[in-house]
Amino acid sequence: MHKTFLALTIFTFMAISIIAQPSKTKFFAADHPAFTYQGRIDFSNPKAPRFWAAGTSVKVTFTGTFCDLEIQDEVLYGTYHNYLEISIDGKEPLRIQTKGKENKIRVAENLKPGKHTLIISKGTEALMGYITFVGLHCQSITKSPVLHKRKIEFFGDSITSGMGSITTDIPCDSGQWYDQHSAWYSYAAITARTLQADYHLTSESGIGLIHSCCDKPFTMPQVFNKVNLAKDSIDWNFSSYQPDLVSICLGQNDGIQDSLKFTTAYVKFINTLRKAYPSTQIVCLTSPMADANLRNKLTNYLRGVVEYCKAQGETKIDYHTFQKSYNAGCGAHPDKAEHIQIATELADYLKKTMKW
Known part of the structure; x- marks a missing residue:
């Protein structure tokens, strides 16, 4: 009896020891x-x-x-x-x-x-x-299961990157300038997840179409084909990712520009993108940060761009005007809650445009 009890005790101890060991990695x-x-x-x-x-x-x-x-x-x-x-x-x-x-x-x-x-x-x-x-x-x-067949690429500036959106951890105007960044909660990423799409954020704070702010030496048409937009370096292979949809959200850093100069540059950029993406739907957006004056100007610019492109035979292009300004985050950027609102509006529009 004593030997049986001892053997059972040892076996039980060994079993507990084995279970208690952390999984080998x-x-x-x-x-x-x-x-x-x-x-x-x-x-x-x-x-x-x-x-x-x-x-x-x-x-x-x-x-x-x-x-x-x-x-x-x-x-x-x-x-x-x-x-x-x-x-x-x-x-x-x-x-x-x-x-x-x-x-x-x-x-x-x-x-x-x-x-x-x-x-x-x-x-x-x-x-x-x-x-x-x-x-x-x-x-x-x-390997994780492939969940998304749709692909989107978002060209944009700090708004698309999610700058200044997370204000709960470190308040605005404290810490470092990037402490409130959140690409995950940018309107672009939220829109993509809503539409069950993979996405690329080809975006950079301060960048514009013909004028960038903050002494930035590049505009989007100069660096759109790079892996590192900040340094205009490493060529991107466009054949590795052919999106179903391209969204362009530029103009906040340009501000109000000469109409002919801005629209001519926009058409040229679209034509350049079309060479990289022959069958992709292109959607041009006003800036979600824009005040009423800039929003109206951008709407007029984009309407003219789209009408001209369609007159030249372009069939897969459209534009969308955001209905209000979103400025509750740091540096008058949208905060997380507003990015969700922007994404809701954009996703609803894209569902109709793309029939998704």
Whole structure:
């Protein structure tokens, strides 16, 4: 009896010990085929892809109760630290800021055993420098199911990038200029998720069509074909992503311009885009930040551009005027709640235009 009890005790102790051990993890490098990437990314080193643009992301399904991320930050100017927006199983993302050049971050823990979908998205834009995705430490990974067949590309400025939208964590006019950035909650990203579409945010704070603000040396037509818009560097391969829809939201930084000069440049930009995207629907938008005067001017500009393009044989082009100004965020940008309103209006319009 004593031996039987002792053996049972040892067996029970061993079983508890085994269960108590944390799941063994493996390292999965960035070039693993299970990872799905979204956005303009530099893959010149497949094991160290670099993300510049806001909203660029990597997605994967992992097994286990926790997961660790390895990521590097350029730490531009020695001081800038990018924000990441990390979503687990489709839930609201967690905003995490990098701490240095090398970062190992516990992005998920205390989850239920089983499979979980992870999205790691760059919350800040190219002006903040790049992040490098190194890989994940977890039990196992598999490719996430393909959920979206639709593709959208959003050309725009700070509004499209989500600048100044998150005002609850760090108040406006405090911290760094980028602390309120959130690409995840930009009207563009919200619109894409509403329409069940993959998306690229080809956007940059301060940029315009013919005039950029803040001493920026480039305009959108000069850098639209780059991976890093902030530095006009690394050519983008347009054949790698052919969107069903292109949205152009420029004009806030241009302000009121000479009508002929602005519309001529806009038509030229559309013709350039058409060469890259032969069958894509193009939609031109007024600025959601614009006051009534600028909104009316932009509406007139865009109406003229679209009418001219259609007269030249263009069939897949339209424009939309936002119904009001959205300025509750930092620097008179839209805040998160207003981005949701903008996205609701835009998604409703696009559903009709695209018959989605």
